[in-house]
Amino acid sequence: MDTLSELISQLGVAEKKEFLNFLHKKNKRNDVKNIRLFNLLETDDIKRIEKIYRSAKNKDAYHALRKRLHDNLLLFLSQKTFENSNSEAYEALRLLVVSRFLLENNSAKTAFKCLAKAEKIALGLEQFSLLNEILLLRLQFTYLNTSENLEELTERFLANQKNIEREAKLNIAYAFLRQELQDIHLKGKVVNLTELISKTIKKYNIAIRDLMNYKSLYQILFIANEYAAIHQNYSLIESYIRKSHQFIQDQAETSNYQLFYHLHILYYLANFNLRNKFFSASKRYLEQMMDLMQEHKRFSDVFYLRHQLLLALNSHFLGEPKEAIDLLRHALTLVSKKSKQEDVDDLQICLTMFLAQHNDNACLRQLARFTHSDAWYEKKLGMLWTIRKNLMEILIHAQFENIELATSRLKSFKRRYKTYLLTTNEERVVNFVLLIEKYLFKPDIVFEKTFQNAILKMLHVKENNDIFNLSFIGWIMAWWERKTPYEVTLNLITSRK
Structure with a gap:
């Protein structure tokens, strides 16, 4: 989708009418073609240039018209945003x-x-x-x-200058850490997070007390959470979680401005405890999140779907499958234009996993909802999310004996991700895929001791203690234990609490 079409897609039906009125008022002549181009773009007419300009030589005029429409749309959106914002x-x-x-x-x-x-x-x-x-x-x-009082005003101004400088340092440090995180994620760069953060603080001459506020803590937790997700080991960030918990406990009250960061911090604390199988603690943080969202309803659009996702995951891994599925299905009925696509996709992929783990073939219809390319998902949701989605797709097709389709998906997976996985020291994922491949060529291999031992050996890898990795391992174990993947996964998680 080009940038102009992307901008148009941001408009609702009422806003499109308002924009057309906006153009009518701006147009000084009757022969201006911007409204006609807008209508053609809406219908996705591939012959729009011929319909606006008879001669093919008018390509420059067509692109100039697109540029003017693009600029007018940006102006309209900026005015609309300013008018409608209640912040x-x-x-x-x-x-x-x-x-x-x-x-x-x-x-x-x-x-x-x-x-x-x-x-x-x-x-x-x-x-x-x-x-x-x-x-x-x-x-x-x-x-x-x-x-x-000029003197008092001057003091306030100079004090604010120091705040601007302090905030600038923190933002530069955050930008640097995000860049390092990208190298860890995409290039397999090996770093120690604690050392990296300490060196960054020294590099930009940041005082420790300046980090003890909602925004800075949220930024550090974001980095830490992403780092843990890449390594699939949430115990690596336990010290940051303890500090965050203590900070929250020490706050007497939270201002309206701080609430946004407060909710993010609670979300990260809930996620950390979920991933480490501390389900009761995770649910306590989710309760705090819900209390704040009910008290300050304007934050529901941002946090409600992801809150329901974590709540459903807790229920799922606590042995309450019906409640988990009902939570996801209900959350998906509340999706609106304001919902973030990544939040919706997270709900969809979890619902797919839940259904598949109960051998419910409705998961195949759910899987069909993921219509974008791998490149799109990598860009929007990250490499790890896309790799997991592809692995789940292969396992589901194998589970329902769509062997040809599973084999095709597996070959595509190896072509696209094998080099990346080896570069980022993820040989264990490559080995896991090779075991699935053996099963696809010879399904009875799951009853052979050597195959079973190769799968069981994966349980002793520290990174595989993550709830999602245990789910993938349990999926294959279910093939020889003749149980549902959910039953096996639940047993694995219970034995590792």
Whole structure:
């Protein structure tokens, strides 16, 4: 999808009508073709250039028309976003804009009232760059406000400059860590997370006390969680989890600005405990998340689906399969345009796994919902997610005796991922795939002791103690134990708590 079509896809039916009205008002001549192009793009007409320009020589004019439509669409979306946003940050920005207008038009008294309100909002939100603009405007027009204390205003401005510098250092450090994480993920770079974070803090001269706030803690937990997911070993980040838990416990109250990061931290704590099979602790954090979402409903759009995913996973691995499936199905009925695609895909893939582990062939219909290419899933959801999705697909087709299809998928998997897996020291995944391949060529091999021992040996690999890896191993063990994959997986997890 090109960028113009992607922008159009962001609009709902009502917004498309508003945009067409927006274009009508902007068009100065009757022969402007932007509305016609918009309508053709909506219908995905491949002959749109011929329908707008008769001569093929008018390709330059067509591309210029697309560029103008693209710019107008961006302008419309920016105005729409500004008008519809109910966030406090936008409110402070609106007050700043109107204050500047009032000051330039000799309405100083009202302007300074607006600026005082904007400053209070920006400070509460820790929007230091926005606060800088507000304070600069107050300084610039101080001479019009006889009640303003210039010395106090100057002190606030200089203190905010330090906050801007501190935040800039933290953001640079975060950007550096994200880049390192990408190298770990895609290039198989080997690093010690604790050492990496310590060196980064020293490199950018960051004080430890500056890390003890909701935003910084959320950023560190994001890095730590991704690092643990790549290594499939969540015990590696236990020290960060303990510190995060203590930080949450020590907070007397949480401001509206901090709630977003607070919910993220609770989510990571719930996920860590789930992956380490501490299901009761995971559910306690999820209860705290739900309490906050019910109290502050505006966060439900961001967190509800992922909250339900973790809740369903806890139920699934606690031996409550019906409740787990019902939770996922209900969550999927609540998907809206505001829902993140990755959250929806996570729900879909978990529902597919749950059904398959009960030998329910409805999982095949569920599997058919994943219509995008591997490249698309790698870009949107990451390499690890896509590899797991492909492995699950192979196992499901093997489970329901679609041997030819499973073999085809396995060959594609090896072509696409074998080199990557070997480069990133994931030979165990390659070996797992080779065992599946042996089964596809000779299904009775599962009853041979050498094959069973090769599978059972995988249980002693530290990284395979992860609940999802145990699920994959249990899937194959079920073939010779003549049980459902769910029964075997549950036994494996119970024995490793």
